[in-house]
Amino acid sequence: MKKFQEVIDDSLIGELSHDTVIGVDIGSRTGKAVLLDGDNIYTAIVPTGVYAQETADKLLGKLLKEAQLEKQQIQFMVGTGYGRVILDFGNIPLQIITEISCHAMGAHYLNANVQTIVDIGGQDSKAIRVDPRNGKVVEFIMNDKCAAGTGIFLEKVANLLDLSVEKFGQEALKAVNPSDISSQCVVFAESEVISLKARGEKREDIAAGIHVATIRRIKNLINRIGLQPDLIFSGGVSNNAGMKKALEDMVGYPVSPVKLDAIYAGALGGAILAQKALLSNAVPTGYKENKYVS
Amino acid sequence: MSFKDVEKQLDYFRYSRDEVHGYSKAVGKLLDLSIYYVPDAEKAYAEGKKAVWAGMSGWEIPLIYSNGIIPVMFSEMGRFAGVEAITIAEDYYQFPQETCSMVKCVVGEWHLRKNQAKSIKRILGSAVACEPYNMAWEIIKQEGYEVFNLDVMYRGPGVIGERLEQLVEFFVDQIYRVQDWLTGGQPVNEEQLKVEIAKKNRILLKVRKILDLRLKHPFYIRSLPAIYLLNGLNTYFGKPEEFEEAVDILIEEMEHITEETAQDKVIPLVWVGGTGQEFGVYEAIDQAGGALLGFRNVPFKLYREDIHPVEALARYVVDNQNAGASVYVQDLVEQEIEKVNAKGLILQGVLGCSYSTIAREMWREHFHQKGIPSINLEGTFQFGAPSGQLVTRTKAFIEMLS
Numbered sequence: 136m137k138k139f140q141e142v143i144d145d146s147l148i149g150e151l152s153h154d155t156v157i158g159v160d161i162g163s164r165t166g167k168a169v170l171l172d173g174d175n176i177y178t179a180i181v182p183t184g185v186y187a188q189e190t191a192d193k194l195l196g197k198l199l200k201e202a203q204l205e206k207q208q209i210q211f212m213v214g215t216g217y218g219r220v221i222l223d224f225g226n227i228p229l230q231i232i233t234e235i236s237c238h239a240m241g242a243h244y245l246n247a248n249v250q251t252i253v254d255i256g257g258q259d260s261k262a263i264r265v266d267p268r269n270g271k272v273v274e275f276i277m278n279d280k281c282a283a284g285t286g287i288f289l290e291k292v293a294n295l296l297d298l299s300v301e302k303f304g305q306e307a308l309k310a311v312n313p314s315d316i317s318s319q320c321v322v323f324a325e326s327e328v329i330s331l332k333a334r335g336e337k338r339e340d341i342a343a344g345i346h347v348a349t350i351r352r353i354k355n356l357i358n359r360i361g362l363q364p365d366l367i368f369s370g371g372v373s374n375n376a377g378m379k380k381a382l383e384d385m386v387g388y389p390v391s392p393v394k395l396d397a398i399y400a401g402a403l404g405g406a407i408l409a410q411k412a413l414l415s416n417a418v419p420t421g422y423k424e425n426k427y428v429s
Numbered sequence: 430m431s432f433k434d435v436e437k438q439l440d441y442f443r444y445s446r447d448e449v450h451g452y453s454k455a456v457g458k459l460l461d462l463s464i465y466y467v468p469d470a471e472k473a474y475a476e477g478k479k480a481v482w483a484g485m486s487g488w489e490i491p492l493i494y495s496n497g498i499i500p501v502m503f504s505e506m507g508r509f510a511g512v513e514a515i516t517i518a519e520d521y522y523q524f525p526q527e528t529c530s531m532v533k534c535v536v537g538e539w540h541l542r543k544n545q546a547k548s549i550k551r552i553l554g555s556a557v558a559c560e561p562y563n564m565a566w567e568i569i570k571q572e573g574y575e576v577f578n579l580d581v582m583y584r585g586p587g588v589i590g591e592r593l594e595q596l597v598e599f600f601v602d603q604i605y606r607v608q609d610w611l612t613g614g615q616p617v618n619e620e621q622l623k624v625e626i627a628k629k630n631r632i633l634l635k636v637r638k639i640l641d642l643r644l645k646h647p648f649y650i651r652s653l654p655a656i657y658l659l660n661g662l663n664t665y666f667g668k669p670e671e672f673e674e675a676v677d678i679l680i681e682e683m684e685h686i687t688e689e690t691a692q693d694k695v696i697p698l699v700w701v702g703g704t705g706q707e708f709g710v711y712e713a714i715d716q717a718g719g720a721l722l723g724f725r726n727v728p729f730k731l732y733r734e735d736i737h738p739v740e741a742l743a744r745y746v747v748d749n750q751n752a753g754a755s756v757y758v759q760d761l762v763e764q765e766i767e768k769v770n771a772k773g774l775i776l777q778g779v780l781g782c783s784y785s786t787i788a789r790e791m792w793r794e795h796f797h798q799k800g801i802p803s804i805n806l807e808g809t810f811q812f813g814a815p816s817g818q819l820v821t822r823t824k825a826f827i828e829m830l831s
Contacts, residue, residue: 217817221433235825259818272829274802277822 136201139174142395144247151244154413155204156211158241158405159194160234161187161218164257164286164371168194169402170202170209171410177202178399187218195224211413213237213405217258230412234401235275239263241404242367243270245393250363253353253382254400255372257286262356264363270404274360284352286372288324292345295328296338300375307342307377314344324348346381354385365391369400432712438508439464441708445653449715455679456654462675463657466666467509470501473667475547480667481611482539482552484562485703486751487663488742489555489607491625491732495618496611499667501549502660504531506538507706507810514538515810522568529781532561534706534810536569543572553607554578559784577610579603582746583753593747600743622738628669633728635676636662640727642683644769647695647720649683652711655721656704662728696830697769699723701762701792702777703785705808713820714775717827721775723765725750725758755788759795766801772830774803775823779810802830 139148155172161183168191170177179197184190191214199206212229214222215237222229234254242249243265252263264273278284293303307313314336316327324345331341368390372378374397383389395403411417435444442460450456474480480499483489493500506514514537518524521540524533542548552574554566566576582600584593608617636658643650650658658676665672698714700721714721730749733741746752750761762774774796778786786807793803804826806819 217821220817220820233821233825233828235821236828272825275825275829277818 137176137395139176142176143244146247147244151407152410152414154210154410155208156213156406156409156413157195157198157209158213158215158237158402158407158409159191159219159222160237160399160401160405161190161214161216161222162234162256162371162401163217165398166190166194166216166218167399167402168198169399169406170198170204171406172202172204175202176395176403178395178402180398183218187221188223190218191222191224211409213409213412215401215405228412230409230417232405232408235261235263235277236272237401237404237408238369239265239272239404240270240407241400241402242369242393242397243267244403244407245395245397245400246365246367246391248365249367249391251357251360251366252400253357253366253368254370255284255286255353255368255378256370260284260353260356260370260372262353262360264360270407276356276359278352278356284349286370288349289345289372289375289378291325292328292342295325295332296342298338298342303342304346304375304377304379306339307346308380309339310337310343312337312340313347314340316341316344316348342377343381346375346377347385350378350381350385353382357386362386362388364388367391367393367397367400369397371398373397435709438706438708441653441712442508445651449651450654453649453679453682455675455682456650458671458675458678459654459658459661462661462666462668462672463505466664467501467505470499470667471549473499474549480549482549483664484553484555485663486555486746488604488746489553490664491622491629491738492604492607492617492742493553493611494669495621495625496608496615498611500553500664501667502664503535503539503552504704505660507531507534507704509538514541517541527781529559529561529779530809531779531782532559532565536565539569539574540572543574550574552576553611559782561782577607579607584747584757586754586756596747597740597743600746601739604739604742617739619738622742623734626732626734626738626741628673630731630734632662632665632669632673632676633731635673635680636728639676639679639683640722640724642680643720643722646683646686646690647697647722648690649686650679651715652700652719652721653708656700656711656724659724659726659728660704694718695720696773696827697722697771698827698830699725699762699765699769699771699774700777701725701758701774701789701803702806702808703779705777705779706810707808707819709820710777710806710808710823713823714827717824718831719827722769723762723771725762725765727761727765729761729764755791758788759792762792762796766796771801773826774801775806775826776803777806777808780807802826 153173158169160167166181166183168179177198179194181193209227212227214231215234219231238254242252254261260278263275266273290300293300314331430444442464446457446460470480480501482503483500490500514534517537517540518533570576661672696719698719698721732745750757776789
């Protein structure tokens with residue numbers, strides 16, 4: 136548990152209410168959730184299981200236990216991430232919002248000056264431009280055409296190099312001569328890595344080469360929307376030190392530090408949007424009957 | 430049926446008809462016409478009526494009807510197609526995976542029908558410059574289909590005056606060739622063609638009226654039937670009288686709506702693309718509060734009734750937004766943006782279709798310069814729900830505009 140003051144940008148703390156709300160971000164690899172209660176922030180993370188609802192229920196259970204709250208004390212929830220579509224928490228009002236809007240809002244509250252977000256998740260990557268006045272999305276672009284440039288790609292290559300995902304990035308930082316990886320396709324890049332191994336190239340060089348090749352795709356996304364500082368790196372891959380360095384080297388601009396693991400940016404944004412929904416009396420958008428209402 | 434039960438393309442229609450638009454007899458009728466279009470046309474053909482597979486250009490429809498033939502838009506097969514059609518195209522005909530998914534789907538469906546004794550075996554191709562379709566027709570000819578394919582006509586930017594008249598003359602000649610093929614050499618029934626053109630103009634004006642009424646009541650007809658209203662305007666789903674009746678009822682219903690729509694709740698959008706088959710995208714637009722009010726294929730022109738009817742068909746083609754150069758579409762989209770006060774553009778293309786996707790970059794840049802945001806969507810003719818990312822992009826775009 137942390138206090139707002141320990142996490143939220145000082146200039147925006149006053150905009151948060153004391154309502155008890157949760158943001159749940161069900162990604163393809165991990166489920167994350169953030170609970171805001173009073174001036175406390177609780178976080179939870181679990182691997183995404185086969186069923187998104189089960190993952191969400193686990194997250195909810197962990198948060199309630201840590202905060203010593205009952206389910207009925209939750210005033211509003213926002214579901215986001217790829218698993219958002221099937222979420223249902225019974226009587227808790229629920230709004231479904233895309234991870235793009237949630238990441239933007241979460242990053243904004245972590246750093247009020249953020250204008251560009253690079254979000255690399257398990258199955259896609261995104262570049263998002265944020266309005267620093269309100270945390271709303273100004274423009275975004277997604278790479279969902281190819282697994283290269285996503286977390287799952289890095290996992291695959293880490294396996295080929297007998298490294299855990301956590302150590303993969305660290306290994307890349309040791310590189311002196313990053314290998315030249317030309318393939319932009321997961322399948323071919325895997326073959327290329329095997330060839331590089333057979334040629335005796337150093338593991339750290341191959342790892343660094345993969346990071347550079349991955350970031351090359353991300354750079355195109357950033358160029359499309361235009362890089363405006365501050366830059367925040369969010370999503371599951373943001374904890375990879377090798378990726379962070381490759382990103383900074385490639386765009387020539389530092390990633391701004393934030394006071395919460397940026398993997399929670401989407402869930403935090405969801406929780407903040409849940410508070411805003413309460414304030415504006417928004418109608419929950421979890422599945423509802425579609426009738427003609429002008 | 431709840432939305433959670435929607436699995437197949439036809440389910441979207443039933444869900445939209447029964448759950449979303451249960452209050453509207455007209456929308457129900459319109460969606461039924463669409464649902465039963467291809468099966469009913471094939472049944473009519475089997476019972477002895479004349480029918481041909483036709484494209485989506487529009488001009489050929491009055492001509493086909495004037496000869497007492499039912500036009501069956503082949504892309505409408507998409508929503509009945511399953512995985513089998515696509516795999517036939519990729520595995521049996523060895524189409525590369527990146528080939529246009531619409532073409533693969535249609536070829537697969539024709540393949541499945543090739544041995545049926547009473548299936549429609551004549552195809553009128555008029556895909557302008559769509560190379561995958563041109564190839565598909567060559568392949569499907571070998572399967573016993575009789576295909577007539579028009580020569581390409583392209584109106585470049587700034588083509589006016591004598592050059593334009595030459596294009597009209599060229600296309601008039603093409604239309605007579607189509608007439609020969611359709612009827613085995615019968616002359617154009619000018620009087621009947623005039624009747625069909627007058628009918629087209631009459632229904633076209635009615636559809637325009639509905640589009641105008643939608644500006645006041647944007648949520649009465651949601652995205653799926655709005656798109657299919659325009660599709661139906663093209664072919665009448667094989668049943669002109671019933672289509673016009675549905676349109677009349679819809680006008681009647683919309684003219685008597687008493688509730689006022691809070692316009693600040695509306696996110697007006699212009700749909701710049703074709704139909705696609707990923708109907709979950711339309712649902713995502715609706716759920717996010719978007720309203721497709723402007724369209725690339727809006728019927729902004731009437732057929733001329735003061736000239737020879739064949740020339741009227743030709744002039745309709747060279748004067749409309751799909752005459753060739755993408756700048757014509759851009760100009761029309763600009764008018765649509767202004768008309769509906771659009772907050773954004775959805776630039777939709779079919780996966781693997783260079784024809785519909787490359788021009789989007791030009792439009793995106795043009796409209797971004799004017800401060801109109803846009804999103805690129807790649808639709809497919811795949812069976813089932815759209816990818817989660819496609820829905821995410823769609824919803825995030827509307828959230829951004831809200």
